[in-house]
Amino acid sequence: MAKLAGMEIAFAAAEAVALCRPDVIAAYPITPNTHIPEHLSDIVAEGRLDAEFICTESEHSAMSACCGASGTGARAFTASSSQGLLYMGEIIPIVSAMRFPIVMALGNRANSGPINIWNDHSDIMSQRDMGWMAIFAANGQEVVDMMIQAFKIAEHRDVMLPIFVNLDGFQLTHMVEPIFFPTQAQVDKFLPEYKPYAALHPDNVVSMGSLGMPDIFNEFKKAQDEAMINSKKVILEVWKDWEKAFGRKYEPVMSYKTKGADVLLLTMGSMTETASVAVDEMREKGMSVGLLDMKLWRPFPSEELKKAVKGAKVLVVMDRAVSYGGPAGPVCAEVKSLLYGEPNAPVITNYIIGLGGRDVTVEDFVKMTEKSIKAKKEKPEKAYEIYGARGS
Amino acid sequence: MMNIVENFDVYAPRLVDKEEFYAPGHRACGGCGEALAIRLMCKALGRDTVVTNATGCMEVTACMYPTTAWTLPWIHVAFPNSASVGAGVESGLKALRRKGKIADRYVKTVSIGGDGGTVDIGFQALSGAMERGHDMLYVCLDNEAYMNTGIQRSGATPFGASTSTAPAGEESFGKKAWKKNVTEIILAHNVPYVATACTSYPLDFMNKVKKARNIKGPTYIHCLAPCPTGWRLPMEHCIKIGRLSLETGVFPLYEVENGKYRITVDMPEPLRPVTDYLKPQGRFRHLTPEKIEEIQARVQMEYNKLMNKVDSLQSWEELA
Ligand SMILES: Cc1ncc(C[n+]2csc(CCOP(=O)(O)OP(=O)(O)O)c2C)c(N)n1
Ligand code: SF4
Numbered sequence: 001m002a003k004l005a006g007m008e009i010a011f012a013a014a015e016a017v018a019l020c021r022p023d024v025i026a027a028y029p030i031t032p033n034t035h036i037p038e039h040l041s042d043i044v045a046e047g048r049l050d051a052e053f054i055c056t057e058s059e060h061s062a063m064s065a066c067c068g069a070s071g072t073g074a075r076a077f078t079a080s081s082s083q084g085l086l087y088m089g090e091i092i093p094i095v096s097a098m099r100f101p102i103v104m105a106l107g108n109r110a111n112s113g114p115i116n117i118w119n120d121h122s123d124i125m126s127q128r129d130m131g132w133m134a135i136f137a138a139n140g141q142e143v144v145d146m147m148i149q150a151f152k153i154a155e156h157r158d159v160m161l162p163i164f165v166n167l168d169g170f171q172l173t174h175m176v177e178p179i180f181f182p183t184q185a186q187v188d189k190f191l192p193e194y195k196p197y198a199a200l201h202p203d204n205v206v207s208m209g210s211l212g213m214p215d216i217f218n219e220f221k222k223a224q225d226e227a228m229i230n231s232k233k234v235i236l237e238v239w240k241d242w243e244k245a246f247g248r249k250y251e252p253v254m255s256y257k258t259k260g261a262d263v264l265l266l267t268m269g270s271m272t273e274t275a276s277v278a279v280d281e282m283r284e285k286g287m288s289v290g291l292l293d294m295k296l297w298r299p300f301p302s303e304e305l306k307k308a309v310k311g312a313k314v315l316v317v318m319d320r321a322v323s324y325g326g327p328a329g330p331v332c333a334e335v336k337s338l339l340y341g342e343p344n345a346p347v348i349t350n351y352i353i354g355l356g357g358r359d360v361t362v363e364d365f366v367k368m369t370e371k372s373i374k375a376k377k378e379k380p381e382k383a384y385e386i387y388g389a390r391g392s
Numbered sequence: 393m394m395n396i397v398e399n400f401d402v403y404a405p406r407l408v409d410k411e412e413f414y415a416p417g418h419r420a421c422g423g424c425g426e427a428l429a430i431r432l433m434c435k436a437l438g439r440d441t442v443v444t445n446a447t448g449c450m451e452v453t454a455c456m457y458p459t460t461a462w463t464l465p466w467i468h469v470a471f472p473n474s475a476s477v478g479a480g481v482e483s484g485l486k487a488l489r490r491k492g493k494i495a496d497r498y499v500k501t502v503s504i505g506g507d508g509g510t511v512d513i514g515f516q517a518l519s520g521a522m523e524r525g526h527d528m529l530y531v532c533l534d535n536e537a538y539m540n541t542g543i544q545r546s547g548a549t550p551f552g553a554s555t556s557t558a559p560a561g562e563e564s565f566g567k568k569a570w571k572k573n574v575t576e577i578i579l580a581h582n583v584p585y586v587a588t589a590c591t592s593y594p595l596d597f598m599n600k601v602k603k604a605r606n607i608k609g610p611t612y613i614h615c616l617a618p619c620p621t622g623w624r625l626p627m628e629h630c631i632k633i634g635r636l637s638l639e640t641g642v643f644p645l646y647e648v649e650n651g652k653y654r655i656t657v658d659m660p661e662p663l664r665p666v667t668d669y670l671k672p673q674g675r676f677r678h679l680t681p682e683k684i685e686e687i688q689a690r691v692q693m694e695y696n697k698l699m700n701k702v703d704s705l706q707s708w709e710e711l712a
Contacts, residue, residue: 023487026480050491052483057520061476064517067469068444068480073494074487076480094469193493200442200465200481201494207460209445209468211452 004180009140010035010173013105016147018049019187023074026054026065030084031117032169033107037079063088070100073199082109082123095162096131101154102162109169110356118357119169121320125330131224133163134297138272140177143167152238155194159231168270190245232299252301253308258290263314266292271360278365302338315346316372320354328384347376350384409435418461419453423627425591425617426450426533432594436601440499442481446474446509449540471509476517478503479526500605501528507548508538511574522581522610529604529611535619543622547572552683553675560678578612585611587647592634596656616643624674640669641695652707666691
């Protein structure tokens with residue numbers, strides 16, 4: 001049976017990955033995900049996991065080694081954050097184009113500079129259009145669950161795309177939480193062995209990574225986009241399977257106290273937990289407020305989101321990254337483009353919060369909500385606000 | 393007598409594999425040394441091989457989708473990472489074989505890259521792979537510039553060569569730095585087998601590839617592969633110019649097994665003057681007699697350094 005253990009979430013993530021029996025782990029340390037590969041190296045050293053652990057000389061090589069390993073048909077895993085992800089940046093779009101189902105635990109951290117090791121979502125947002133699927137965990141349990149789901153989703157024949165499992169740096173990576181662990185037998189049952197479509201072996205010769213001339217490039221990109229769009233079906237299936245096997249429900253957009261709510265907050269990652277406390281408080285005060293937690297970022301959960309905001313008068317979108325000079329934060333810009341032209345679309349406000357580990361309190365969520373309700377009447381001056389920044 | 397056909401018994405032409413693992417139909421220029429190097433290398437490697445390739449001439453000319461010149465399993469990911477992709481391939485094959493998920497048969501991982509992808513942008517990945525001791529062979533196809541992007545200088549471009557980013561002109565004589573000696577740098581990683589090779593000495597090259605293939609652990613071969621296009625040479629001079637590189641002492645062929653140096657192709661005594669090598673090549677056309685003198689002195693000194701090592705260095709076993 002599943003067992004409950006109090007554990008640092010990064011360690012728990014590593015334990016979850018080990019349950020998936022990866023063949024190759026290649027990683028390079030960067031705070032705050034470091035404990036994940038560190039603990040995996042321990043697990044391999046103890047003989048609890050039969051895998052090749054490659055301690056590469058850089059993230060660029062870690063991602064490259066994952067490519068090589070995945071090319072042979074091995075199940076490959078890596079973890080990174082911020083500059084590490086950016087250093088992999090050259091290889092990131094190649095992985096998805098080559099349809100390698102590599103899983104990455106991304107311990108979200110602000111991109112430098114100034115150098116800052118704490119959490120925001122600027123790392124993942126910088127890689128938004130690189131063809132990787134992306135899911136966001138809100139707590140330790142979700143990190144563990146999603147790590148296992150991620151392999152199953154990525155390796156599905158109809159998908160074959162790499163995936164980011166986002167977990168907020170420190171807020172999640174370094175927290176100790178009670179977590180239910182599935183047993184090895186349960187995971188073995190849930191996650192089938194990875195059967196590659198093609199593999200680098202002399203018994204069945206292939207050339208991988210060809211040159212795509214202009215007369216064929218479009219078609220490659222279209223195929224990639226279709227695979228990404230179609231992956232949602234598989235994600236939903238895998239989440240259903242998970243619910244059946246373990247009783248915990250996952251949906252692209254999770255709702256909390258949204259029934260009949262006039263105002264909806266939209267969050268991603270660990271701030272969901274704080275926002276839910278704020279919603280509780282506001283509900284107690286009689287405010288008609290609910291919360292949407294976006295677990296799926298790529299592919300974008302368009303239908304689910306449209307459905308989730310139906311009937312709401314105000315939608316407060318929280319972004320944890322800046323799109324400098326853009327029309328809104330990266331999440332909000334997409335939400336707005338989705339809802340443009342929808343009948344009775346809510347008024348949308350956008351706050352960029354929690355940059356570089358800046359605390360976001362329950363009180364902040366209440367204030368943002370109150371401001372947004374006002375904005376419904378008085379047209380907001382700006383499309384977005386970097387909330388709580390001194391001088392604004 | 394030059395022993396250019398050393399080990400003729402092993403590589404008598406009729407014993408060389410007739411199968412082409414790098415098939416006709418690639419799009420490299422006529423007379424391309426790198427393409428020839430790959431063809432020879434593959435014959436020496438044989439069927440049970442996986443190749444990783446850095447971006448460069450040998451990638452873009454061989455695999456224009458949906459065609460491929462490769463009949464060995466082959467992967468290209470990017471420019472700087474042939475060695476780290478190779479490290480992943482080697483690890484993947486090892487894990488899958490150990491777990492019984494693929495046939496229990498030894499398959500060699502071989503990574504190749506041009507000189508740019510090896511000595512410059514890919515050097516970190518190469519150094520890391522060699523340091524970690526992956527069971528793989530790395531072959532640098534050295535045509536002494538970034539040819540794929542139009543003959544820009546690389547760390548392996550020789551002193552005085554005119555390239556598109558180190559051009560000769562009123563105020564310049566071409567590349568100002570000397571060629572980076574990556575073979576020696578890799579040797580400092582304590583890898584068990586390192587060698588230089590040249591496409592003009594095919595049997596020597598194939599012997600070295602064969603030897604490296606049979607060594608468990610990281611091995612490195614630096615193969616000088618003349619590029620008629622970038623060296624400004626008629627294409628039929630490709631083989632001849634490689635021979636001249638050896639005969640003038642510019643690119644001696646040697647191997648280092650467990651620390652022990654050995655010259656594998658005899659050099660003339662005395663060496664031919666470097667002008668014999670420089671003259672036919674358009675990239676050195678502008679050099680003044682003073683510059684050629686400078687090159688001559690440097691070549692002699694490097695040659696003496698090498699011979700000093702050949703004469704005095706013992707193998708690790710002897711030193712243990
Ligand atoms: C990160 C990156 N920078 C630059 C390039 C452009 N580029 C492609 S191949 C190449 C040069 C290749 O030179 P070399 O490795 O010597 O191989 P050759 O073409 O001479 O065989 C360059 C600069 C690239 N593909 N990737
Ligand atoms: S430019 Fe040189 S290396 Fe490139 S294909 Fe032509 S001859 Fe070969």
